[in-house]
Structure formats: C-alpha cells, structure tokens
Amino acid sequence: MTAISVLVADADDEARGATASALEDAGMAVSEASAVEAARSELDSDIDCLVTEYAFPDGTGLDLLSELRSESPDTPCVLFTDAEPSDIDTTAFEDLVVEYLRKDGSDDRTRLRTRVDEVTTLRTQVGYPLPDDEDARLDAIAEYDVENLAVEETLDRLTELAARHFGTDRAFIGLVHEHDEEFVSCHGGTLAPLARENTMCTHAILEPEIMVVEDTQEDTRFEHNDALDRLDIRSYVGAPMRTEDGRAIGSFCLTHDEPRTYSEADREYLRLLADEAMEQLRLRRRLDDTEEHESR
Amino acid sequence: MSQNTRGHYEFADLPINPVRPGTSLLVAGPALGGTRELALRMLAAGETRNEGALFIAADESGEELLADYTAQGGTFDRGRMAAIECGGPQIESDDQNIRSVRSPSDLTGIGIEYSSLYEGLHGEGIERVRTGVFTVSTLLMYADEIQPVYRFLHTLTGRVRSADGFGVCVVDPTTQDDRTLSSISQTFDGRVDLRTSGDGDAELRVQGVRDQPDGWQRL
Known part of the structure; x- marks a missing residue:
C-alpha cells in the first residue's frame, strides 16, 4: 500500500516542522507550505489529506480547503490550529465540513496522526453514502482492468442497443471508482469522469435491484445537483453490475433530458443488458488471465 | 451463544438491547409521535454509568433541548455534558456548556x-460519550445541497466509531x-423506527445491529 500523502500548511515554521515530522514518523508522505499561496501550488499533486492551520497572512485554511474541494471533493481536511472554534469564521464555508483539532502542546500531534489516519482510511468526509462493502468493492474493480480488456466495442454495442430500444438521450456503463465514476462506454456523446459525489450511479450501486429516478427535480438527492443540469439529465434508470461475489462495481444506465417512467418490462430489459455487460467483462477477464498464464 | 455485552451501551427499560461501542443509530419517527423523546431517553440511559453526552440542537435552542432532556428523566451534568445550538448569536448565552453556531446550515x-467538545470531554477523562442530533430533518431542510x-x-458517525x-x-x-431516508440510513450502523400501532400504543423496531429483538416492540 502506498503511503498516505499529506499537505501540511502552517505559517509557523517551527510548528509546521514538528507536525511534518510527527506525520512522517507514522510513515506518511508529507509536503509543506507556509502560506495559502504556496499551498495552492501543492494542491495539484495528489494529496490524500490536508492538515492546515486556520490563520495565514494571506488567507485562511478554509480558503485553501475550499479550492481543494472544488477540484477534489473527497479529500479530507484536519484543521490543526491554535484558533478557538469561536475564532473561526465559517460564514462562507458552511458546506466544507472538517475535523478540528486544537494545538494544545500536549500529545496533540499523536492525536493528529490518528485523526489523519481515520479521515483517510474510513473516508469520513465524503459527500455521499458508502456501500457497507466499499473496500471489497474497490478490490473487485481493481481486478477488472477494463481499459486493457479489449471489450470496448462489445460494450458500445450494448449501450447502442439500449439507447435505441428505450429512445433515451444516453445509455452508458459507468464504473464507480474510489473518488470518481469512469464511463467505459457511452452512447449519445462522451462523458468525462465525474466526481463520485455528483453521480447518480453512486446511489444506484447501493440498490439491491434497479434505481429509477423519474424526475431529478423531485428527488432530494439530486434536485440541486449542478453537474446533472450541465449534462441535461432529468431522469435516470440504473442497474447495478455485480461480480460473482455480489460486489457492485458500476451500473448500466440510461439518462434523458425529460422526466420519464420505466415499466416493469423496461426494468427487466435493462437488467438483462446489465447482466450481459457484466458477463462480457467476466469472460474477457478470464480470457485475459488465460493468455497471461499461457505466455509465462 | 450470547455475546459478551460488557462495555456495551445500555438503554435502561427501553426494548433495545445493548449495542457495541462505536455504534450510531438513526431514529426515525414522526415529529409529534414521541421520536425526540425516545432519542432523549436513549441518551439519558447513560447517566447510570456516568457517561458523557453531547447534544446538537438544530431545531430549537440549547436550553429548550436540555429542558426536553430533563423532562425525559435526564439531568444535564455540566461536568460531562455540553450542547451546540444553531440559532445564531442572538440567542447566544454565556453558558460555556452551550456553544452557538450561526445556523443549522453551518455544518462546518x-x-x-x-x-x-468531544476532545474536551476526553481531556476530562470521560471515555464514554453519547451524542444526539436533533434533527437530521432540520439539517436537510437548511442545507442547499x-x-x-x-x-x-x-x-459524526466516524468520530463516534473511532x-x-x-x-x-x-x-x-x-x-x-x-429514497433519501434510505440513503441517509446508509451512513448509520442501524436504524430504530417508531410508530403508533392500531391500538394507539407506541412501538419501536431496531434494524441493522446485532442481537436485537425481532420485529415491533411495544414501548
């Protein structure tokens, strides 16, 4: 497993150094920044957690987190600070949600280590519901190296059949990764990967059967989702795609720019398509394994 | 074989078996159907073991919530309990045990x-803490997204767990x-539903956590 990478932002050189050493001692990969501006340039590199002071000469830790979250909404943050809760102005940052730990000179850095470990491994700051079997589910996805399975044309045929049958704007197959959804096949325009908190499949993979959203504007989970507006998504149906062990790695979905309903027969039809897509992935993977085995 | 439940959180005379430390439950029931009272009793049951408690009052003032707590047999012990109210500075009190944030929309x-507050209680040596949120419905109502x-x-549930x-x-x-309710439930270890039976009795049902009574139990 790769080390947890942490960006430590603190204007006080001594405090920052001590924090960085404490986290490095716990096996974490640490980068440092002494100001909001300097930290900004570090945000491009993949960090797993932000540990930041509140007050900087050029802004606040919440300014920094706000920028980080707009690019990478799942990244957790621990506000490790001298500031009292009442000194922290959350007015413009009500939605961020952070861990707060006061620097009190006791065993605070030991507690910080535990906290960083928790927020990263338990994913406690993500903005969507997590399946109970999330870790096993992610392991299952890793076993399907879809890009190298030469299965694209097959999946494209299936999504085209789906779109034609249902007459929807789009039919696609999405894999729900740890932080985003990847669209491995899409009929009706290409879709760039989407942050997991904004995708409907994030919710569909939690369903035992099929998730139907007849009108996104009538569903609390999606009515204020700008990403869906941008993609002209007003209705959705998705069938989870499960491995033999029952792990939902993604879903086979249809979206449309108007509200619409799906009959029992429609749902059964989509279920067949999803099962067929999953079967194709399974067969390709087996083929791939065999070829690899034979070439040894 | 019965589980060793020593160290589990207990619920006095409520028909809920002890749950293992780290457990968070969603309590679902109509606002005027005794749901709030049930949750307060689940918190007050910790007093026999001198547990700590943290209250998040999103839909009324801290003082009002604590009065409700007292009405359910609880005693607000300042040495090991505190509350957060979300009504803004206009109702801010000097009470160090009642902290204020501006609005229920200020989740940060x-x-x-x-x-x-949690760190504070731990610092005082209080290891066992019960947390109550009143209510998730209010948080959802105020949140833009x-x-x-x-x-x-x-x-919150992550903190309770760890x-x-x-x-x-x-x-x-x-x-x-x-759908939203079921999606929100996913964040919790289990769920307690409350309803009024045909005979007018309050009944509860616990789902999702181990070793609980099957089906609806009379309260």
Missing part, C-alpha cells in the same frame, strides 16, 4: 464545535422521501 461550524449533509453525518462512543440522530420520515 457545527462539526468544529462538536470535535472541540445534500452532499454536505452526508459529509457531516460521516464525520472514539467508541454512541450516537443517535433523529429524523422525521414524513419530511423526507423514502
């Missing part, structure tokens, strides 16, 4: 106060659609 602010509410609930605490969050199913 509530989270910061909660972390701070639902994602921050998941973020907040994950943070600190071996116990959490109870109240939701009114009549103000949310079933």
Whole structure:
C-alpha cells in the first residue's frame, strides 16, 4: 500500500516542522507550505489529506480547503490550529465540513496522526453514502482492468442497443471508482469522469435491484445537483453490475433530458443488458488471465 | 451463544438491547409521535454509568433541548455534558456548556464545535460519550445541497466509531422521501423506527445491529 500523502500548511515554521515530522514518523508522505499561496501550488499533486492551520497572512485554511474541494471533493481536511472554534469564521464555508483539532502542546500531534489516519482510511468526509462493502468493492474493480480488456466495442454495442430500444438521450456503463465514476462506454456523446459525489450511479450501486429516478427535480438527492443540469439529465434508470461475489462495481444506465417512467418490462430489459455487460467483462477477464498464464 | 455485552451501551427499560461501542443509530419517527423523546431517553440511559453526552440542537435552542432532556428523566451534568445550538448569536448565552453556531446550515461550524467538545470531554477523562442530533430533518431542510449533509453525518458517525462512543440522530420520515431516508440510513450502523400501532400504543423496531429483538416492540 502506498503511503498516505499529506499537505501540511502552517505559517509557523517551527510548528509546521514538528507536525511534518510527527506525520512522517507514522510513515506518511508529507509536503509543506507556509502560506495559502504556496499551498495552492501543492494542491495539484495528489494529496490524500490536508492538515492546515486556520490563520495565514494571506488567507485562511478554509480558503485553501475550499479550492481543494472544488477540484477534489473527497479529500479530507484536519484543521490543526491554535484558533478557538469561536475564532473561526465559517460564514462562507458552511458546506466544507472538517475535523478540528486544537494545538494544545500536549500529545496533540499523536492525536493528529490518528485523526489523519481515520479521515483517510474510513473516508469520513465524503459527500455521499458508502456501500457497507466499499473496500471489497474497490478490490473487485481493481481486478477488472477494463481499459486493457479489449471489450470496448462489445460494450458500445450494448449501450447502442439500449439507447435505441428505450429512445433515451444516453445509455452508458459507468464504473464507480474510489473518488470518481469512469464511463467505459457511452452512447449519445462522451462523458468525462465525474466526481463520485455528483453521480447518480453512486446511489444506484447501493440498490439491491434497479434505481429509477423519474424526475431529478423531485428527488432530494439530486434536485440541486449542478453537474446533472450541465449534462441535461432529468431522469435516470440504473442497474447495478455485480461480480460473482455480489460486489457492485458500476451500473448500466440510461439518462434523458425529460422526466420519464420505466415499466416493469423496461426494468427487466435493462437488467438483462446489465447482466450481459457484466458477463462480457467476466469472460474477457478470464480470457485475459488465460493468455497471461499461457505466455509465462 | 450470547455475546459478551460488557462495555456495551445500555438503554435502561427501553426494548433495545445493548449495542457495541462505536455504534450510531438513526431514529426515525414522526415529529409529534414521541421520536425526540425516545432519542432523549436513549441518551439519558447513560447517566447510570456516568457517561458523557453531547447534544446538537438544530431545531430549537440549547436550553429548550436540555429542558426536553430533563423532562425525559435526564439531568444535564455540566461536568460531562455540553450542547451546540444553531440559532445564531442572538440567542447566544454565556453558558460555556452551550456553544452557538450561526445556523443549522453551518455544518462546518457545527462539526468544529462538536470535535472541540468531544476532545474536551476526553481531556476530562470521560471515555464514554453519547451524542444526539436533533434533527437530521432540520439539517436537510437548511442545507442547499445534500452532499454536505452526508459529509457531516460521516464525520459524526466516524468520530463516534473511532472514539467508541454512541450516537443517535433523529429524523422525521414524513419530511423526507423514502429514497433519501434510505440513503441517509446508509451512513448509520442501524436504524430504530417508531410508530403508533392500531391500538394507539407506541412501538419501536431496531434494524441493522446485532442481537436485537425481532420485529415491533411495544414501548
């Protein structure tokens, strides 16, 4: 497993150094920044957690987190600070949600280590519901190296059949990764990967059967989702795609720019398509394994 | 074989078996159907073992919530209990045990106060802490988007889990659609539903946590 990478932002050189050493001692990969501006340039590199002071000469830790979250909404943050809760102005940052730990000179850095470990491994700051079997589910996805399975044309045929049958704007197959959804096949325009908190499949993979959203504007989970507006998504149906062990790695979905309903027969039809897509992935993977085995 | 339940959180005379430390439950029932009272009793049951308690009052003032708590047989012990109210500075009191944030929509602010108070109790040597959120429905109503509410609930249940605490969050199913409710439930270890039977009796049912009575139990 790769080390947890942490960006430590603190204007006080001594405090920052001590924090960085404490986290490095716990096996974490640490980068440092002494100001909001300097930290900004570090945000491009993949960090797993932000540990930041509140007050900087050029802004606040919440300014920094706000920028980080707009690019990478799942990244957790621990506000490790001298500031009292009442000194922290959350007015413009009500939605961020952070861990707060006061620097009190006791065993605070030991507690910080535990906290960083928790927020990263338990994913406690993500903005969507997590399946109970999330870790096993992610392991299952890793076993399907879809890009190298030469299965694209097959999946494209299936999504085209789906779109034609249902007459929807789009039919696609999405894999729900740890932080985003990847669209491995899409009929009706290409879709760039989407942050997991904004995708409907994030919710569909939690369903035992099929998730139907007849009108996104009538569903609390999606009515204020700008990403869906941008993609002209007003209705959705998705069938989870499960491995033999029952792990939902993604879903086979249809979206449309108007509200619409799906009959029992429609749902059964989509279920067949999803099962067929999953079967194709399974067969390709087996083929791939065999070829690899034979070439040894 | 019965589980060893020593160290589990207990619920006095309520028909809920002890739950293991780290458990968070969503308590779902109509606002006027005794749901809030049930959750308060689940918190008050910790007093026999001198447990700590943290209250998040999103839909009324801290003082009002604590009065409700007292009405359910609880005693607000300042040495090991504190509350966060979300009505803004106009109702801010000098009471150090009642912290204020501006609004129920300020999930960042509530989270910061909660972390701070939790650390404070641990610093006092109080290892066992029960948390109550009144109510998730209010948080959902005030939030512009639902994602921050998941973020907040994950943070809260995550803290309860890692600190071996116990959490109870109240939701009114009549103000949310079933899909949203089921999606919110996913953040919790289990769910307690409350209803009134045909005979007018209050009944509860616990789901999702181990070793609980089957089906509806008379309260």
